Amino acid sequence: MALIREFELRAIRERRNGLIPGFIHACVGQEATAVGACTALRPDDVITSTHRGHGHLIAKGGDPRYMMAELAARGVGYCGGKGGSLHMADFNLGILGANGIVAGGIPMAVGAALAFQMRNEQRIALAFFGDGAVNEGAFHEAANLAGLWKLPVIFFCENNLYGEGTPQHRQAPLRDLAQRAASYGFPGVIIDGNDVMAVYEATTQAAERARAGEGPTFIEGKTYRYRGHYEGDPMVYRSQEELAAWKARDPIRRWRERLLASGDAQASELEIIDKEVQEQLDEAVAFAKASPPPPLEAALAGVYGHDHDGRIF
Amino acid sequence: MSRIITFSQAIREAMVEEMRRNPDVFLMGEDVGLFGGVFGVSAGMFDEFGPERVRDTPISETAIVGAGLGAALMGMRPIVEIMFADFVTVAMDQVVNQVAKARYMSGGKADAPLTIRLANGAPGAAASQHSQSPEAWFMNIPGLKIAIPATPRDAKGLLKTAIRGVDPVLFFEHKGLYNTLGEVPDEDYAIPFGQATYHCHGSAATVIALGGVLPTVMNAAAHLADAGIEIEVVDPRTLVPLDIETLVQSVKKTHRAVIVHEAHRRGGPGAEIAALLAEQALPYLDAPILRVATANVPIPYNPDLEHAILPDANDVISAVTNLISYRL
Missing domain, CATH: 3.40.50.920 (Rossmann fold)
Known part of the structure; x- marks a missing residue:
């Protein structure tokens, strides 16, 4: 969680410094959903992510060096500098990609789950999406198909209360979006998305259910983003009081306090983690800076699997 | 040696033969299973391969195409049918923003061997939403390949290439051709794309x-x-x-x-x-x-x-x- 938060803050800073040319949708404040959910998955399980996806990637094992290089549009980045923040993927880690289209990745996760079911594999897929996505047709079509075929997939809704610049309650007649699961024949679970253990436990149960052939689960983690929809968003749609109230429920601070209170960690150990995170990010930024941009001819490659003697068609 | 068969049979033979030789190939779409396809193209396939590999889906074009993509990314070779090409509009985000760009956006890494079959053309009195030939829309989308066969021989050979390939293919089948006859070779063959x-x-x-x-x-x-x-x-x-x-x-x-x-x-x-x-x-x-x-x-x-x-x-x-x- 600390790595995700610091990665985002570092990316925001490096964007201001000019290292990162594109836009960023930071997940600061939402670290517990990414970490709790991905920790409950196995390495060969897969996820689809969203425009606010850096946390999901890191939680699924993404390497901050290649992520930072991708944000900096470098040739060694996860997508060769051609995807950027919105399209980062690492198929070897089961990260099928962030997505620039709200709800766009959900059908893909359902399709991956279909492949697992057809091949009798014990793998599952997890689709991350936000509260805005449950008003998109793609969510409903995919949820219906997954419920109908009892596919091993988890629908993980990070309800951060805002779809872009409009409050969730002005976008849907429901506050509890997990209710939508009922119409597709699978359970909807509501949890505190800022409690990493609650997220982990709910996802573990959903994963067990999926692996047992009992079908999908919809998990709604109530959470909040501290930053705007995108960096530079003037955030006219919410109050400082609301932001302060959510910061009082900060997922990282709560987890620290819990670890210290239970004696599972000493303050000195947590300090070491913080220091290691900074070192890791220093290295990631240095790696990105030192990496060359992709050669211009890379723009024309990788459209199709075979290049047909270099012809673009 | 060769035989005379219909365009529709040729497409079915391509699917059946590829499904026999590769367990990763499967068909899904609206009414493709028990019904045999609204134009009868997949008739009999449900009996041979069963409901797992010849999948009837809800009327959900976005889910059909998107699930096809997800399965393709996991190494399957799905064939998905869009009953009338006009209905692909419902799945347009998946086709244009997800399927077509999966490889490029990931830096060339993702194979997406997805074949999307679409019945196009005006069959007579089907009116404005069941008669279109939208293939040009997709010529403007890099990342897709587009086949538009006109004979049984070409339909069978091109469909095999589509199914065996590593890229998404839109395969347009004109409804007026389904019952036309033509010669097809007896032996296994595939026709490469990009050859007139x-x-x-x-x-x-x-x-x-x-x-x-x-x-x-x-x-x-x-x-x-x-x-x-x-x-x-x-x-x-x-x-x-x-x-x-x-x-x-x-x-x-x-x-x-x-x-x-x-x-x-x-x-x-x-x-x-x-x-x-x-x-x-x-x-x-x-x-x-x-x-x-x-x-x-x-x-x-x-x-x-x-x-x-x-x-x-x-x-x-x-x-x-x-x-x-x-x-x-």
Whole structure:
């Protein structure tokens, strides 16, 4: 969680410094959903992510060096500098990609789950999406198909209360979006998305259910983003009081306090983690800076699997 | 050795043979299973392969295409059917933003061997939402390949290439062709994309026929031949990649070109082909490049009105005779 938060803050800073040319949708404040959910998955399980996806990637094992290089549009980045923040993927880690289209990745996760079911594999897929996505047709079509075929997939809704610049309650007649699961024949679970253990436990149960052939689960983690929809968003749609109230429920601070209170960690150990995170990010930024941009001819490659003697068609 | 079968049987044979040789291949779509497909293309496949591999889906084009993509990314080779090509609009985000770009956005890493079969064309009194030929929409989307076969032999061979490939393919099947007959080889074969074929040779004009209009064009060719005018009918078979070299080669010989398709005239596949011919073969042309295509109106329900706006043999004959009499 600390790595995700610091990665985002570092990316925001490096964007201001000019290292990162594109836009960023930071997940600061939402670290517990990414970490709790991905920790409950196995390495060969897969996820689809969203425009606010850096946390999901890191939680699924993404390497901050290649992520930072991708944000900096470098040739060694996860997508060769051609995807950027919105399209980062690492198929070897089961990260099928962030997505620039709200709800766009959900059908893909359902399709991956279909492949697992057809091949009798014990793998599952997890689709991350936000509260805005449950008003998109793609969510409903995919949820219906997954419920109908009892596919091993988890629908993980990070309800951060805002779809872009409009409050969730002005976008849907429901506050509890997990209710939508009922119409597709699978359970909807509501949890505190800022409690990493609650997220982990709910996802573990959903994963067990999926692996047992009992079908999908919809998990709604109530959470909040501290930053705007995108960096530079003037955030006219919410109050400082609301932001302060959510910061009082900060997922990282709560987890620290819990670890210290239970004696599972000493303050000195947590300090070491913080220091290691900074070192890791220093290295990631240095790696990105030192990496060359992709050669211009890379723009024309990788459209199709075979290049047909270099012809673009 | 060869056999005579229908276009529809040819497509079925390609699917059945590929499903027998590779367990990763499966078919899904609306009514493709128990029903056998609304045009009967998958008839009998449900009995042979069962409901797992010949999957009836809800009426959910976005989920059908998106799930096909997800399965393809996991190493399956799905064939998904869009019952009427018009319905692909419901899945447009998946086709355009997800399927087409999966490889490029990931830096070239993702294989997405997804075959999307779409029944296009005006079958008669099906009106504006069940009759379109939307293939040109997708020519503007890098990352997709587009096949538009016109004969049983080409349909079977091109579909096998699509299923065995590593890229997403839109495979357009004109409804008017399903019951047409043609010869197919007995042995296993596949036809590479990007290779045009000749249906007849001549020197009076090059007539480029796309998909469902081939019988119309061959009818016109017979009439023109009776009048002593021998045209060359060339079928690109795939729009992406497009075998422009063969088309240019033919135009170098005939010096005249007509492009015939059932897609609407404005911004149709013919516009792109005409532009390429203008770029690459202008010195060889003795007359303007003409297009014979569907009028720029939605397809009407009334059969007489429908017939009036679709390209027919007389339109092709007129275009060719106009070109021959054209003087600079």
